[in-house]
Amino acid sequence: MRFRLQPTSAQEAALLEHCAHARFVWNMAVEQHRHWKPGRASAPGYLEQCRQLTEARREFGWLAAGSQTVQQQALRDFAQAMSNFFAGTHRRPTWRKAGRHEGFRIVGQRGRHWDVRRVSRKSGQVRIPKVGWVAFRWSRAVPGEVRSFRVTRDRAGRWHVAFAAVPEPVPGPGTGAVVGVDRGVAVSAALSTGELLSVPGLRDSEARRLLRLQRKLARAKPGSNRRRRVKTAIARIKARENDRRKDWVEKTTTDLARRFDVIRIEDLRIRDMVRSGRGTIQMPGKNVRAKAGLNRSIHAAGWGQLVTRLQHKAPGRVEKINPAYTSQTCNACGHRAANNRESQAVFRCSACGHTDHADVNAAKNIAVGRTVTARGGQASARPVNREPHLVPSST
DSSP, X not given: OEEEEEOOHHHHHHHHHHHHHHHHHHHHHHHHHHHOOTTSOOOOOHHHHHHHHHHHHHHOHHHHTSOHHHHHHHHHXXXXXXXXXXXXXXXXXXXXXXXXXXXXXXXXXXXXOOOEEEOSSSEEEEEETTTEEEEEEOOSOOOSSOOEEEEEEOTTSOEEEEEOOOOOOOOOOSSOOEEEEEEOSSSSEEETTSOEEOOOOOOHHHHHHHHHHHHHHHHSOTTOHHHHHHHHHHHHHHHHHHHXXXXXXXXXXXXXXXXXXXXXXXXXXXXXXXXXXXXXXXXXXXXXXXXXXXHHHHHHTTHHHHHHHHHHHSTTOEEEEOOTTTTTBOTTTOOBOGGGBOSSSEEEOTTTOOEEEHHHHHHHHHHTTOOBOTTSOBOOOEEEOOSOOOOOOOO
């Protein structure tokens, strides 16, 4: 559960120090593990790194002036990241950069909860080590027992605090209603009920201003104050676009979880779909500019966020369907042909003449589980995520 943090100028300086210390400790741990090669002794683990941190705090006053809780937690997060990497569930931890990875995590000791209090109807306070009570906007109820929270600063200069909490699943209607969801670029999400949902993007005036700022950034001298101000202005516009997308995802997923008992969606490999097409000098890619534009459109449509939040809010009720030929198969008669889809939006069956919106027709095929494998057989729905997951906080 994330809230907007409102620190004072002095508190913001102290928070930036915490971020710098956490980033320094993290990068030192990355360097130690990058230095390892076959034949060398194993890289130090969490306990050994904590002992090294204690020695470094004795030697360097600027490090000792920071919070030991923040610095040790950075090492613990790195150890968990390495465990996830060796388990094959996440990528290898990489370097953190100033201005891009600004944040730290606070975890209470065993049996101890961090202090959070409500000051007024719209404001609350959270106690951060060596910073004190920092105000935040009380936009919704805060979990009763706060064992851990993460403080982050985005590129637009906004501070947030995210409390770790397992959300309650959204109850379904209990009517057995089933819906199919087809994700696209022109239409972000088409439902089998005929609804067409699109992510609200930037307004025309905002898009024009963003283009002007990007051109201004290209002319700015690296390292100059002017370049820093332009980058901040661009980040604010991008943050506005991201906020609108997240708001759309939250509202859409909550609505789907409340209206339907079973939600069927395409099983897309988004990471493979948005891979770069640049290639190398010897083997250059094809249609690189068009591929880059398609990748941006896929990210802007929020495909991954939509499925992730559906799995959080409706655990055990989300089923992934093989997307093969869903856009070429007629929902009325089952005839499959490549020329059934006349255009991006028009579907007209060449066998029975059935006409529908192309994305809605695909969503109807997904709803009934009508997908065709390469050998012509019927593919079955695959339920996923039967257990609720912890809502990931922003980093």
